[in-house]
Amino acid sequence: MTETASRSTAAAGFTITDGVPVELGEDKSWQDLANCLGVDPDLFFPERGASTREAKEVCRGCVVRDDCLEYALANGEKFGIWGGMSERERRRIRRQRALARAAATSERTTATA
Numbered sequence: 001m002t003e004t005a006s007r008s009t010a011a012a013g014f015t016i017t018d019g020v021p022v023e024l025g026e027d028k029s030w031q032d033l034a035n036c037l038g039v040d041p042d043l044f045f046p047e048r049g050a051s052t053r054e055a056k057e058v059c060r061g062c063v064v065r066d067d068c069l070e071y072a073l074a075n076g077e078k079f080g081i082w083g084g085m086s087e088r089e090r091r092r093i094r095r096q097r098a099l100a101r102a103a104a105t106s107e108r109t110t111a112t113a
């Protein structure tokens with residue numbers, strides 16, 4: 001990961017963008033229940049090609065997993081494991097949701113025409 005990359009963990013409650021800590025903002029109360037509190041943040045930012053298994057194991061039993069995932073999706077977190085998912089997995093969800101929105105919009109347009 002480069003120094004200019006955005007980096008954070010859910011439990012830490014902040015992200016680092018271009019070396020500057022930035023608070024995550026919004027309602028962060030769910031972070032108090034995060035399984036990753038106190039866990040080495042490096043675990044959630046494995047090197048390219050490295051295993052994500054350990055991080056996902058931490059996330060597996062996390063009670064705020066959905067909140068964490070939705071936060072990452074809403075904020076376009078590009079790096080790391082959030083909500084038990086890698087960036088690639090989150091990209092797939094964003095694509096699926098975009099397709100679903102497009103289909104719903106198309107259906108509404110067709111119904112009103």
Ligand code: SF4
Pocket residue numbers: 010011034035036037044058059060062063064065066068069081082083084
């Ligand atoms: S889902 Fe994972 S990264 Fe998110 S708060 Fe829970 S343990 Fe942390």
